[in-house]
Amino acid sequence: MSQASSSTARTRRSSAARVPLQAAPLSIVAAAQPPTDVQLPALIDDVSGLPLIWCLDCKDVRVFAATTTNSEHNIGKRYFKCPRKKFRNVPGTCSRFCFQEEYVVFLSDNGYLPSASSTIGATLTTNIPELVDRIDNLELNLNKVKEMVGMSRDGLGNWIFL
Structure with a gap:
């Protein structure tokens, strides 16, 4: 019993702790507004190595990449689509969908990928001295x-080959 009474004595609060606190306005610690336009680096698709950009229609979700499995004509093709796009074109949902070939062209045309000429140019400048x-x-x-061929012709001028 002494054990039970001592444990309850430790957990009892004094009457001072039960007095309600007066409501007071909260103090503002920082008045700066949070950043609204944070540009995070694009995620990279681990299979194709292409960046997964924000959906151009929805603007708040990134496209995702997958490989077709249940298609008669496009088995094994990589595609990129908005997560809000449904299998069929349902009104009110996003329609952003393209296969990898179209996605690469779109990315390079809109500056998401370095142009092929700049990539080739950078490679060429490093290899020029070796070349x-x-x-x-x-x-x-x-x-x-050429010298060796010339010498051998001079020495074999009298021979006729058939």
């Missing part, structure tokens, strides 16, 4: 071969 050296070596080897 120049290889061309010089090829020209030297070609000149040596």
